[in-house]
Amino acid sequence: xxxxxxxxxxxxxxxxxxxxxxxxxxxxxxxxxxxxxxxxxxxxxxxxxxxxxxxxxxxxxxxxxxxxxxxxxxxxxxxxxxxxxxxxxxxxxxxxxxxxxxxxxxxxxxxxxxxxxxxxxxxxxxxxxxxxxxxxxxxxxxxxxxxxxxxxxxxxxxxxxxxxxxxxxxxxxxxxxxxxxxxxxxxxxxxxxxxxxxxxxxxxxxxxxxxxxxxxxxxxxxxxxxxxxxxxxxxxxxxxxxxxxxxxxxxxxxxxxxxxxxxxxxxxxxxxxxxxxxxxxxxxxxxxxxxxxxxxxxxxxxxxxxxxxx
Amino acid sequence: xxxxxxxxxxxxxxxxxxxxxxxxxxxxxxxxxxxxxxxxxxxxxxxxxxxxxxxxxxxxxxxxxxxxxxxxxxxxxxxxxxxxxxxxxxxxxxxxxxxxxxxxxxxxxxxxxxxxxxxxxxxxxxxxxxxxxxxxxxxxxxxxxxxxxxxxxxxxxxxxxxxxxxxxxxxxxxxxxxxxxxxxxxxxxxxxxxxxxxxxxxxxxxxxxxxxxxxxxxxxxxxxxxxxxxxxxxxxxxxxxxxxxxxxxxxxxxxxxxxxxxxxxxxxxxxxxxxxxxxxxxxxxxxxxxxxxxxxxxxxxxxxxxxxxxxxxxxxxxxxxxxxxxxxxxxxxxxxxxxxxxxxxxxxxxxxxxxxxxxxxxxxxxxxxxxxxxxxxxxxxxxxxxxxxxxxxxxxxxxxxxxxxxxxxxxxxxxxxxx
Numbered sequence: 001x002x003x004x005x006x007x008x009x010x011x012x013x014x015x016x017x018x019x020x021x022x023x024x025x026x027x028x029x030x031x032x033x034x035x036x037x038x039x040x041x042x043x044x045x046x047x048x049x050x051x052x053x054x055x056x057x058x059x060x061x062x063x064x065x066x067x068x069x070x071x072x073x074x075x076x077x078x079x080x081x082x083x084x085x086x087x088x089x090x091x092x093x094x095x096x097x098x099x100x101x102x103x104x105x106x107x108x109x110x111x112x113x114x115x116x117x118x119x120x121x122x123x124x125x126x127x128x129x130x131x132x133x134x135x136x137x138x139x140x141x142x143x144x145x146x147x148x149x150x151x152x153x154x155x156x157x158x159x160x161x162x163x164x165x166x167x168x169x170x171x172x173x174x175x176x177x178x179x180x181x182x183x184x185x186x187x188x189x190x191x192x193x194x195x196x197x198x199x200x201x202x203x204x205x206x207x208x209x210x211x212x213x214x215x216x217x218x219x220x221x222x223x224x225x226x227x228x229x230x231x232x233x234x235x236x237x238x239x240x241x242x243x244x245x246x247x248x249x250x251x252x253x254x255x256x257x258x259x260x261x262x263x264x265x266x267x268x269x270x271x272x273x274x275x276x277x278x279x280x281x282x283x284x285x286x287x288x289x290x291x292x293x294x295x296x297x298x299x300x301x302x303x304x305x306x307x308x309x310x
Numbered sequence: 311x312x313x314x315x316x317x318x319x320x321x322x323x324x325x326x327x328x329x330x331x332x333x334x335x336x337x338x339x340x341x342x343x344x345x346x347x348x349x350x351x352x353x354x355x356x357x358x359x360x361x362x363x364x365x366x367x368x369x370x371x372x373x374x375x376x377x378x379x380x381x382x383x384x385x386x387x388x389x390x391x392x393x394x395x396x397x398x399x400x401x402x403x404x405x406x407x408x409x410x411x412x413x414x415x416x417x418x419x420x421x422x423x424x425x426x427x428x429x430x431x432x433x434x435x436x437x438x439x440x441x442x443x444x445x446x447x448x449x450x451x452x453x454x455x456x457x458x459x460x461x462x463x464x465x466x467x468x469x470x471x472x473x474x475x476x477x478x479x480x481x482x483x484x485x486x487x488x489x490x491x492x493x494x495x496x497x498x499x500x501x502x503x504x505x506x507x508x509x510x511x512x513x514x515x516x517x518x519x520x521x522x523x524x525x526x527x528x529x530x531x532x533x534x535x536x537x538x539x540x541x542x543x544x545x546x547x548x549x550x551x552x553x554x555x556x557x558x559x560x561x562x563x564x565x566x567x568x569x570x571x572x573x574x575x576x577x578x579x580x581x582x583x584x585x586x587x588x589x590x591x592x593x594x595x596x597x598x599x600x601x602x603x604x605x606x607x608x609x610x611x612x613x614x615x616x617x618x619x620x621x622x623x624x625x626x627x628x629x630x631x632x633x634x635x636x637x638x639x640x641x642x643x644x645x646x647x648x649x650x651x652x653x654x655x656x657x658x659x660x661x662x663x664x665x666x667x668x669x670x671x672x673x674x675x676x677x678x679x680x681x682x683x684x685x686x687x688x689x690x691x692x693x694x695x696x697x698x699x700x701x702x703x704x705x706x707x708x709x710x711x712x713x714x715x716x717x718x719x720x721x722x723x724x725x726x727x728x729x
Binding site: 084 | 316558
């Protein structure tokens with residue numbers, strides 16, 4: 001349905017997006033993960049036709065949208081990271097304005113406004129000014145405004161940043177319903193791994209402007225299938241202990257944590273005895289030792305060396 | 311496009327600070343300035359009262375005798391000699407000066423008394439007198455010779471004063487006007503005492519021309535300040551685009567695939583409506599508060615409305631220009647600074663801060679080419695003469711300024727498809 005082909009963007013000789021290829025099939029829900037500055041928002045801006053790519057193409061049903069963006073604009077709804085609303089207008093007035101400029105038919109606009117307000121659970125407060133709303137309510141109106149023209153594809157750029165749990169759950173529920181019940185194709189970016197795990201069939205992981213991994217959750221987790229993740233709680237910290245552990249042949253990666261360290265080692269390698277020995281030499285006690293089942297967060301960390309919120 | 315206009319009007323209306331700045335501030339400012347300055351002007355009017363000494367060093371009889379002797383020695387026929395002597399006797403230049411200052415209109419604010427020079431100087435030094443008019447020795451002889459024999463006069467009236475105050479300058483003007491008037495009358499061959507054309511006297515620092523309505527200080531402030539605040543409306547509406555850009559509302563509008571020019575037209579039309587409303591409210595409020603245009607007929611108000619409409623259109627054009635600039639420049643402070651600079655320059659040149667009549671002619675001419683300066687000029691003429699023909703050209707110019715500004719705005723506005 002929608003695909004990018006070697007899509008690139010360069011700002012002042014800095015390549016922000018570097019030849020990325022991604023695709024969305026009809027009715028799919030796809031996550032786009034990446035740390036800050038990975039190039040997610042620039043990618044979304046190019047897909048949605050707000051930004052012209054330096055090179056590459058965006059195709060909708062096999063046809064390029066670069067020369068004629070109106071094709072994609074008709075079928076695309078974008079929920080930006082910012083609250084793209086008029087704060088001095090009420091929720092209803094905002095939706096009416098955006099509905100009109102989206103050319104929603106006059107006789108159906110009123111019903112459509114009530115429908116989207118119902119979807120985001122704000123029918124009761126539609127007459128109130130947006131500036132009086134909480135952050136979560138504003139984000140819900142932000143989503144409603146992108147749904148007015150009943151888009152086939154919905155791009156959500158971190159739609160749950162800085163909001164209360166109730167609004168967050170409401171937004172997640174709305175997105176899931178749109179995907180499952182209405183068949184809306186979703187491209188979802190978030191800092192919250194659990195949201196992506198919960199909502200998306202497939203995930204793209206971006207870093208430094210490149211797609212570094214992609215696939216379903218199980219496919220991504222299989223990246224770590226040859227590794228064990230071990231959380232070690234220690235009585236104290238020591239740089240020399242860290243260096244000792246790094247020198248173990250079966251250890252692939254060591255990161256300091258608040259309470260000790262996190263070790264990624266080759267699958268099945270028994271490093272416990274070596275670890276105890278090394279800790280004793282440094283006069284540090286091992287308080288707790290736990291081999292974890294890998295999560296997408298671990299995959300992300302493994303691939304980028306950063307957590308999602310870095 | 312209606313949606314854009316409605317949205318911009320609603321956004322402006324809901325911003326109470328903007329409403330206060332656009333409507334109440336100009337009204338309050340005009341009222342305050344009007345009271346402050348009209349007080350000063352009234353004081354000036356009351357304070358023009360000159361005490362002047364006339365020092366008579368000339369002996370008219372001796373001067374006339376000397377003139378007669380000169381004539382008798384001259385190469386004239388007896389008939390000519392008799393006529394010239396008769397005319398010289400009737401002129402009596404120093405008497406004309408005394409008569410002039412005893413004129414009823416002038417006596418209301420110039421008190422004259424004849425004093426010896428020494429005493430007069432002492433009184434001027436003490437501040438009891440404002441000035442001395444000295445009729446020099448030989449004045450009668452030299453003036454008569456200048457008039458009758460075309461000889462160059464070797465003596466002149468002198469005005470002596472402690473300092474060059476506005477009153478002393480006014481006295482100089484009066485005396486100069488009197489002398490010019492005398493010269494003209496003699497040049498035309500009329501008699502000195504005919505007093506057919508009395509010199510025009512300034513009345514309380516205010517020029518009054520018969521059949522012409524006065525441009526008062528309250529009218530100046532009303533027009534100057536309301537046009538200045540109207541110019542700021544262009545900036546206020548255009549700078550809303552900065553928020554729309556920052557909050558990505560503009561991106562959402564672009565993604566709706568509606569024609570981006572509707573956005574520009576929306577700003578333009580809403581600025582036009584808001585500016586016209588602002589000016590109507592300011593003028594109406596000041597008419598109620600200060601009665602700035604008492605007893606004016608309906609036609610006057612209609613003409614005023616037409617000029618305000620044309621000016622509002624120009625302001626709308628400026629708004630279009632500022633909006634397009636906002637979308638092109640990444641630094642919102644630069645847009646704000648640049649638009650403020652443009653408005654302040656127009657304000658200064660157009661006489662919105664102070665009247666530019668005292669400035670060099672070139673500055674005045676430049677001022678008349680600014681939208682606010684032109685509007686002021688045309689409104690002054692409309693108030694004074696009420697001639698509808700005078701409105702046509704300025705209105706065409708104001709519309710032309712709108713077309714140019716809107717045209718530039720449209721040409722630099724980001725193109726459809728890629729914003």
